[in-house]
Structure formats: C-alpha cells, structure tokens
Amino acid sequence: MNTVDGLVAVLGLVVITVVTRGFFLFSDRQMAMPRWLERGLRHAPLAALVAVVAPEVLLTQGQLLETWRDPRLFALAAATLWYAWRRTMLGVIVTGVTVMFALRQGLGW
Amino acid sequence: MSGVTVGIAAWGLVTGVAMAKSGMGMLLAVLMSLTVFAGSAQLATLPLIASGAPLWVVWGTALCVNLRFVIFSATWRPYLMHMPRSRRLWVAYFTADMNTVMFMKRFPEPRPAPEQWPYFWGMSLTNWAGWQGASLAGIFLSTSIPADWGLAFAGTLALFGLICSLLVSRSTWVTAAVSAGAAVAAYALPFKLNIVVSIAAAVSAGLLLDSSAKWYRERRS
Numbered sequence: 335m336n337t338v339d340g341l342v343a344v345l346g347l348v349v350i351t352v353v354t355r356g357f358f359l360f361s362d363r364q365m366a367m368p369r370w371l372e373r374g375l376r377h378a379p380l381a382a383l384v385a386v387v388a389p390e391v392l393l394t395q396g397q398l399l400e401t402w403r404d405p406r407l408f409a410l411a412a413a414t415l416w417y418a419w420r421r422t423m424l425g426v427i428v429t430g431v432t433v434m435f436a437l438r439q440g441l442g443w
Numbered sequence: 444m445s446g447v448t449v450g451i452a453a454w455g456l457v458t459g460v461a462m463a464k465s466g467m468g469m470l471l472a473v474l475m476s477l478t479v480f481a482g483s484a485q486l487a488t489l490p491l492i493a494s495g496a497p498l499w500v501v502w503g504t505a506l507c508v509n510l511r512f513v514i515f516s517a518t519w520r521p522y523l524m525h526m527p528r529s530r531r532l533w534v535a536y537f538t539a540d541m542n543t544v545m546f547m548k549r550f551p552e553p554r555p556a557p558e559q560w561p562y563f564w565g566m567s568l569t570n571w572a573g574w575q576g577a578s579l580a581g582i583f584l585s586t587s588i589p590a591d592w593g594l595a596f597a598g599t600l601a602l603f604g605l606i607c608s609l610l611v612s613r614s615t616w617v618t619a620a621v622s623a624g625a626a627v628a629a630y631a632l633p634f635k636l637n638i639v640v641s642i643a644a645a646v647s648a649g650l651l652l653d654s655s656a657k658w659y660r661e662r663r664s
Binding site: 337339340341342343344346347348350351352354355356357358359360362364367370372373374375376377378379380381382383384385386387388389390391392393396398405406409410413414417421422423424426427428430431434435438439 | 449450453454457467468471474475478479480481483484485487488490491492498501502504505506507508509510511512513514515516517519520523524528531532535536538591592593594596597599600601602603604605606607608609610614615618619621622623624625626627630631637638641642645646649650653654
C-alpha cells in the first residue's frame, strides 16, 4: 500500500468513527429507529468481527488447516477457557499469547 | 477505574504492534492511532489493508464493526441534547465502549445533570491517554520484538475476546457460525469480498432467526 492510499484509507476511517459515534447526535430533531434496523445493527458488528477473525485462524495460505498441530488452535482454546472462567479481555489476550509463545519457542511449531 | 485503564492500555499496545506489523509505515500508524481512535475497527481493517483489499471493503468492514456506536449514540441523546451540536459531536468522538458502559451504569436516569461531565471527562481522558500511550509504545517497540514470538496473533486474540463477549443469545451464535462459515468458504473471492458476503449472510441469518423466534412466541401465547 502506498502512502497516498494509506492516507486516504485512514482519513476515511476517521470519518467513520465521527459519523458512527455521533450518528443520532447530528440532528436537533428526535429520530425514531425502526425495530428491524435496530436489530440488524446489533448483529452487524459480530458478523464483521467473525468474518475477519475466522480466516485468520482457520486458513493457512488460503487453505483449510491440514494439521491440528497449529499453535493458533491451542492459543484460541486456552483463550476460550480463560474467557469461560474469568471473562476478562486482558486475560484472553495474555493467555493466548503465552500459549502461542510457548508452543513456538518450546516445541518449535 | 484503574483496572479498566490497564485493560484498555493492553488493547492499545496490541493494536500498536498490529499497526506497525501491517506494513503501513511508522508515520501512518501514528496518524491512524491518534485520529481513528477505534481499536476494534483498526484491528479488523489492518489485515485487509495489509493484503491490499479495495478501500470500500476496508471502509465497509470498519463501518459494520462501528455500527454498535450508532446504537450507543441513540442512548447518549437525552444526556447531550441541551448542548450545541459542535459540543455534542466533540463528546461523541470520545464515546468508546468502556466509558459508554460505565457512564450508563453510573447515571442510569436518562437526563442531563452537571455532575455527569467531570465524571465523563475524567474517565474518558484517562482512558484516551492510556490507549494512545500504549498504542504509540506498541508502534515503536514492535521493531524490537522478534516476529517468531507470534505477537502478531495478539490482535486476532483481542478481537476473539470481543467476539466471546458478544455471544449472548442463540441468534448471536447463529450469526457467528454463519459468518465464520461464509468467510472461509468464500475466501477465494477477489478483493476480500468474502468479508462482504459473510456479513450479509450472517446479518440476514440473525434477523431471520430473531423474527422467526418472535413469530413462534406470538403463536404460542
């Protein structure tokens, strides 16, 4: 990505932050949100996050994982256990990164 | 309070490292951190930017991830509407996930009160400073962290934690499953269009399940 493209991408992201956070605060008049739209808005963030994360975890060079000996799977499993136990975001990241580091450096995966 | 700031700082550090490793360059990473100020949207779009996805896919993904803020903005309205528009939007820029949740917990009554703003700014500026400090540290430290430590995966783990916290009902599980399946199955599409396909499929599935559950409840009662 060249610098101009990157700059345009970042400026667009700034606009998206401002517009989404201020969406119902621009207008002075009260606006009602239709029910179906509100429900759709609730599903969209989850859908987008999973759409980005799933290929990062399940694919290697565009192919489905062929072995279970992939440090990503173990890191995610450990992170899931942590979340089920303590429900803290920081713990999820630390647990996953620790398992990842141990498998890479310890077992050379 | 301090616990929240520590969590936000860790998230910022991870985002800083991810920005530096995405190949966007130090200067652009610093600019992104200081201006975009939306961690999950930054983390979600970085792999897309790194793989050269078209701008509209990058922006569309960020928009979807940020749609939760649109809902938040509706809940902020009663607290802010007595202010002039420019002031409202300035406050809105700082309404991230944590301070919105904490503010609504502290002031559940939806009407303006003068004691709300010292609370809001104290909390928001502390979190902002914690986030930016950690994010910039991540950008500058990342070159000295070896790639084979696997720290690049921390960004994915951060998003994974966020996903876990959003899985609260049967229909959200369906949304997640459909999205994961579609994103992997459509991966061969050009321009990262698999992201677009999977968001469309998953939101439709979630809405369909919601409305069929409602229909079923109404039939039974």
